Amino acid sequence: MQNFLFRRGRVIDPARGIDQVADVLVVDGRLMDIQPDLKIGMDWLANVHQFDMDGKWIVPGMLDMHVHLREPGEEYKETIASGTRAAVAGGYAGVACMPNTKPVNDTAAVTQFILEKARQEAACHVFPVAAISRGLQGEHLTEFGELRESGAVAVTDDGRPVMNSLLMRRALEYARIFDLLVISHAEDLALAEGGLMNEGPISTLLGLRGIPNAAEDAMVARDILLAELTGGRLHIAHVSTAGSVRLVRDAKKRGVPVTAETAPHYFTLTDSELLSFDAVFKVNPPLRSAEDRESVREGLADGTIDVIATDHAPHSLLEKDTEFEYAASGMIGLESALPLVLELVRCGVLDASKAISKVTCNPSKILGVPMGTLNPGKAVTLTVIDPKVDYILDCKSFESKSRNCPFHGRQVQGRVELTLVEGKIAYSRS
Amino acid sequence: MRRKSGHWSPLLTGTPQIGRATNPFLNSNQFMVYRYDFENFGYTHKGKLMPFKRKDLLGIRDLEAHEIEHILDLAFSLKEINTRPIKKVPTLRGKTVVHLFYEPSTRTRTSFDVAAKRLSADTYSITASTSSMVKGETTLDTLKNLEAMKPDIFVIRHSASGTPHRLAQRTSASVINAGDGMHEHPSQALLDMMTIREHKGRIKGLTVLILGDIAHSRVARSNIWGLSRMGAKVVVCGPTTLIPMGIEQMGVVVSYRLEDVIAAADVIMVLRLQTERMQQMLLPSLREYAVCYGLNAQRLESAKRDVLVMHPGPINRGVEISPEVADGPRSVILDQVTNGVAVRMALLYLLGQRYEAGPEN
Numbered sequence: 173m174q175n176f177l178f179r180r181g182r183v184i185d186p187a188r189g190i191d192q193v194a195d196v197l198v199v200d201g202r203l204m205d206i207q208p209d210l211k212i213g214m215d216w217l218a219n220v221h222q223f224d225m226d227g228k229w230i231v232p233g234m235l236d237m238h239v240h241l242r243e244p245g246e247e248y249k250e251t252i253a254s255g256t257r258a259a260v261a262g263g264y265a266g267v268a269c270m271p272n273t274k275p276v277n278d279t280a281a282v283t284q285f286i287l288e289k290a291r292q293e294a295a296c297h298v299f300p301v302a303a304i305s306r307g308l309q310g311e312h313l314t315e316f317g318e319l320r321e322s323g324a325v326a327v328t329d330d331g332r333p334v335m336n337s338l339l340m341r342r343a344l345e346y347a348r349i350f351d352l353l354v355i356s357h358a359e360d361l362a363l364a365e366g367g368l369m370n371e372g373p374i375s376t377l378l379g380l381r382g383i384p385n386a387a388e389d390a391m392v393a394r395d396i397l398l399a400e401l402t403g404g405r406l407h408i409a410h411v412s413t414a415g416s417v418r419l420v421r422d423a424k425k426r427g428v429p430v431t432a433e434t435a436p437h438y439f440t441l442t443d444s445e446l447l448s449f450d451a452v453f454k455v456n457p458p459l460r461s462a463e464d465r466e467s468v469r470e471g472l473a474d475g476t477i478d479v480i481a482t483d484h485a486p487h488s489l490l491e492k493d494t495e496f497e498y499a500a501s502g503m504i505g506l507e508s509a510l511p512l513v514l515e516l517v518r519c520g521v522l523d524a525s526k527a528i529s530k531v532t533c534n535p536s537k538i539l540g541v542p543m544g545t546l547n548p549g550k551a552v553t554l555t556v557i558d559p560k561v562d563y564i565l566d567c568k569s570f571e572s573k574s575r576n577c578p579f580h581g582r583q584v585q586g587r588v589e590l591t592l593v594e595g596k597i598a599y600s601r602s
Numbered sequence: 603m604r605r606k607s608g609h610w611s612p613l614l615t616g617t618p619q620i621g622r623a624t625n626p627f628l629n630s631n632q633f634m635v636y637r638y639d640f641e642n643f644g645y646t647h648k649g650k651l652m653p654f655k656r657k658d659l660l661g662i663r664d665l666e667a668h669e670i671e672h673i674l675d676l677a678f679s680l681k682e683i684n685t686r687p688i689k690k691v692p693t694l695r696g697k698t699v700v701h702l703f704y705e706p707s708t709r710t711r712t713s714f715d716v717a718a719k720r721l722s723a724d725t726y727s728i729t730a731s732t733s734s735m736v737k738g739e740t741t742l743d744t745l746k747n748l749e750a751m752k753p754d755i756f757v758i759r760h761s762a763s764g765t766p767h768r769l770a771q772r773t774s775a776s777v778i779n780a781g782d783g784m785h786e787h788p789s790q791a792l793l794d795m796m797t798i799r800e801h802k803g804r805i806k807g808l809t810v811l812i813l814g815d816i817a818h819s820r821v822a823r824s825n826i827w828g829l830s831r832m833g834a835k836v837v838v839c840g841p842t843t844l845i846p847m848g849i850e851q852m853g854v855v856v857s858y859r860l861e862d863v864i865a866a867a868d869v870i871m872v873l874r875l876q877t878e879r880m881q882q883m884l885l886p887s888l889r890e891y892a893v894c895y896g897l898n899a900q901r902l903e904s905a906k907r908d909v910l911v912m913h914p915g916p917i918n919r920g921v922e923i924s925p926e927v928a929d930g931p932r933s934v935i936l937d938q939v940t941n942g943v944a945v946r947m948a949l950l951y952l953l954g955q956r957y958e959a960g961p962e963n
Contacts, residue, residue: 371847372847372848373847373848373849373851373852374848375846375847376817376846376847376848376849376851376852377663377823377848377851377852378763378764378785379763379782379783379784379785379786379820379823380763380764380783380784380785381784382846382847449763449764449767449768450768493740493742494740494741494742495741495760495762495764495765495768496762496763496764496765496768497761497762497763497783498762
């Protein structure tokens with residue numbers, strides 16, 4: 173029975189400008205009505221699951237546009253099945269998966285494999301992002317047309333920058349034919365060479381080679397100039413610096429087709445976490461200074477940064493439980509993001525509606541995927557959030573196969589109660 | 603607790619843990635007054651005994667002034683053993699010390715080995731070329747396997763910063779950091795401070811100039827923490843490319859011109875310049891470095907007459923220091939090496955005696 177009645181929930185649907193306490197009726201998996209004090213007949217009530225939503229939020233199914241599912245190739249870290257289970261447990265009804273798998277998602281066959289696997293095993297929508305260059309080598313373009321045809325929603329060499337400026341120009345130009353989004357992992361490899369953490373007083377103290385802000389800023393500036401030149405749609409992944417925020421803000425003012433995302437660790441943590449030498453805090457771009465964190469929050473508040481994505485990057489103990497210098501970069505994020513987004517609401521950086529837009533309609537609009545709003549008449553995809561509950565994040569309870577969560581043990585507030593994907597319960601906490 | 607002759611009783615009576623300041627650049631206890639208690643071989647602060655009661659010696663940054671004082675005092679008293687005809691005491695008899703060296707080292711490893719043997723400990727050396735490290739075993743696995751043989755102390759050197767710190771959390775044996783990446787080299791800083799105290803009679807109030815490649819130097823970092831904690835003024839001098847960002851926050855004065863700072867120095871610590879810095883685009887040439895920052899006899903004329911010249915070794919003669927200065931009357935480079943053995947005896951002694959006091963009360 174897929175008939176639900178959610179009573180007196182706070183319905184937040186930023187795409188349609190809704191933020192009110194209302195009842196939500198779902199019949200046969202389809203969203204029938206959103207109204208305060210919905211009246212339904214007694215004959216109906218018997219066939220409807222009623223949920224008391226007092227104090228809870230009902231939002232469109234969340235979308236994470238930056239996830240590493242690791243399949244194919246590194247199934248010991250994560251699979252499409254486990255990664256999407258983690259997603260729905262974190263409130264996400266859709267994920268965009270990055271192409272740095274083994275083999276790289278640089279051909280239609282790999283894209284099709286991911287989608288086929290997702291059809292069989294995934295707990296939520298999976299939107300493959302294909303590579304810009306063959307094998308992420310930064311030399312030849314992949315076949316954007318075929319990749320788009322097979323279901324890729326964007327292209328990126330994420331994990332590596334496109335160092336060759338001409339190739340990046342061509343990518344932005346060529347992507348326009350197929351209306352593909354080009355996602356930039358902005359990092360100047362020469363400036364970042366050998367770097368293990370943010371360059372600054374903490375890296376000096378710890379004797380760890382630093383990555384300067386300029387390594388990110390310089391590439392963000394370059395890619396904005398190329399987007400301006402070509403008219404290609406550019407999206408800056410994982411913004412971590414004050415400089416990037418400033419550059420994107422200025423570019424948007426000039427009307428350059430650029431959008432940007434950041435991740436919870438960049439608006440929550442700083443490089444002082446590294447004082448423990450714990451490789452769980454090793455990530456690329458690195459955790460930055462408190463000033464950068466503040467700028468990222470300002471960027472979120474004024475709309476410069478459109479999206480909060482997790483950059484969920486699972487690694488096993490093999491990659492993480494080792495010398496800091498040799499450890500892999502990356503953190504998991506799907507199951508810890510929501511309470512951290514709510515932290516931004518609690519400390520007044522974002523209002524509830526703005527915060528929800530950054531994990532629902534903004535990413536879906538940028539990726540051009542049919543999610544992000546509560547459409548009456550359509551199969552319902554929504555997330556129910558209890559914003560008040562206090563608890564301690566415990567990564568041992570996560571659905572993800574990996575445990576590299578920097579927020580393990582953190583006191584947080586707010587969690588996912590229910591995730592509906594296309595009318596079906598994909599996750600229910602109880 | 604009474605001090606017996608020929609045997610130093612460890613001081614592990616229960617005292618409250620000293621709170622660490624949360625700001626890593628500040629030490630709130632820096633200005634506390636400690637009095638040395640000769641009877642009990644420890645320091646008292648507000649009437650309480652402050653003994654050395656650590657499991658590991660990982661860095662100078664976490665040491666309090668009274669702990670540094672304690673180690674140096676102990677090192678001075680142990681130094682005499684090294685001048686005896688029979689240079690051995692039974693203090694650590696039956697203790698096992700494992701030298702786990704993931705980076706080439708002659709001086710430090712030999713110094714630790716000599717120190718351990720003079721205290722009658724059994725020592726074993728494992729270096730990157732002779733062990734399973736080359737077969738792909740992880741550092742942690744190596745440590746766990748060695749730990750299963752029940753050693754008392756690991757002396758660890760590793761090219762990756764922070765490795766001894768992480769390993770120390772995973773073993774019940776004591777860990778002494780013998781140099782980790784560009785992070786810390788605590789025993790070197792301690793022997794440097796011992797040498798300064800030996801020649802100058804004090805550390806407090808002195809101006810110490812650290813000259814050269816500050817960015818890549820663990821010796822510089824450990825000395826900056828130690829010397830400033832002991833009340834010296836630390837000046838670092840080198841080319842802009844070799845002075846790391848934000849070093850001022852460690853409490854030092856920065857200069858890029860040796861001429862400006864040499865006259866005020868009571869001690870000049872010259873650092874080794876590694877030739878690979880040229881490939882990293884940090885310097886145009888060794889020649890220019892020697893011209894601008896090399897310590898030679900002519901430069902030394904503008905320094906104080908009683909300035910001490912130090913170098914952690916190994917020396918690049920003619921690059922960062924000229925032969926006549928390295929071998930000259932102001933050089934205490936070989937005294938540093940001599941004191942190195944004494945300081946390491948003190949460290950091994952303090953950590954090796956740890957368990958004999960029984961459970962903390």
